[in-house]
Amino acid sequence: MIIAVGFKVNNQRAVQFRKWAGQIVKDYTIQGWVMDSERLKKGHMFTNEYFERQLQEIREIRLSERKFYQKVTDLYATAFDYDKNSKTTRLFFQTVQNKMHYAVHRHTAAELIVERADANKEHMGLTSWENAPDGKILQKDVTIAKNYLSEEEMHYLERIVTMYLDYAELQAERKIPMSMEDWAKRLDGFLEFNGNEILKGPGKISTEKAKLYAESEYEKYRIIQDKLFMSDFDKFLLSLENQ
Structure with missing residues (x-):
């Protein structure tokens, strides 16, 4: 009316x-x-107590054992207007991991897996896995993009997340409230400011295709691994033979 x-x-x-x-x-x-974000920012919601809680939450995220992209999504969830069902949130959650990967090595997570998973390479091209360094590589290990990163790439990724958390703390200390839209835009701006290329689009390879490729390489690698692998029992028998 x-x-x-x-x-x-x-x-x-x-x-x-x-x-x-x-x-x-x-x-x-x-x-x-x-939501009228500007009016909210000027209202009584954003008290000193609110920003103190924000700082505590950000510092808890920093200290957590969560994966690098999970820390960024946890940070996003501190937005004053956070809604897990919004289109902004769904898009952010769908793209954040690939944006972080792309900033480091110019590939999405799926593209990295397809490029580096190779049954003929030592450890199938992996640099880390759940039972590393002496345990067997399992099928679930080969579908995790982070497991293919070099030490230098992993260090750079950790640096990016650390700097992003530093920025988040600074915003809270300056008493600047952040909305979902703010965090989504700031991620691209932050990566670009630090000289990283920004991922445009979903990438050339789907997650499902990368998973199938890695698993097919693993089936070939499994045979090689079984021949070369020495369990603790195998090592025990070998030590008896050498006595």
């Missing part, structure tokens, strides 16, 4: 109202929700 009245009046105020209402309807149609 209010919108209908606004469209029947033709003064300047009504024109402004129509523009505002049109944007609200557009945002709701695209996002599924609408």
Whole structure:
């Protein structure tokens, strides 16, 4: 009813109202929700206590044993308007891992797996796995992109996450509230500012294709691994023979 009245009046105020209402309807149609972020930022929600809690939460994320991209998504979840079901959140969750990988080695996670998984290489091309360094490589190990990173690449990835957490702490200390949209935009801006190329699009290889490829290479590698692998029992028998 209010919108209908606004469209029947033709003064300047009504024109402004129509523009505002049109944007609200557009945002709701695209996002599924609408929030006046600017008004929230200027309101009483963002007290000193709020920012103290933010700092504590960010520092807990820093100290956690979570994976690098999980720390970034945990940081995103501290947004004052966080909604796990929003389109902004779904898009961020779908792309954050690949954006971080691409910043380090110019490949998505799936592309990295297909490029480096090789049954003929030592450890199938892996640099880390669950039972490393002496235990067997399992099928689940070969479908994790991080397991193919070099020590230098892993260090760079950790540095990026550390700097991003530093930035988050600084925002909280400066009492600057962050929305979901802010965190999504800041990630690209932060990576670009540090001289990294930004991933455009989903990449050339799907996650499912990379998984199937890695598993097929593993089936070939499994035969080689079984021939070369020495269990603790094998080592025990060998030590008896050498006595």
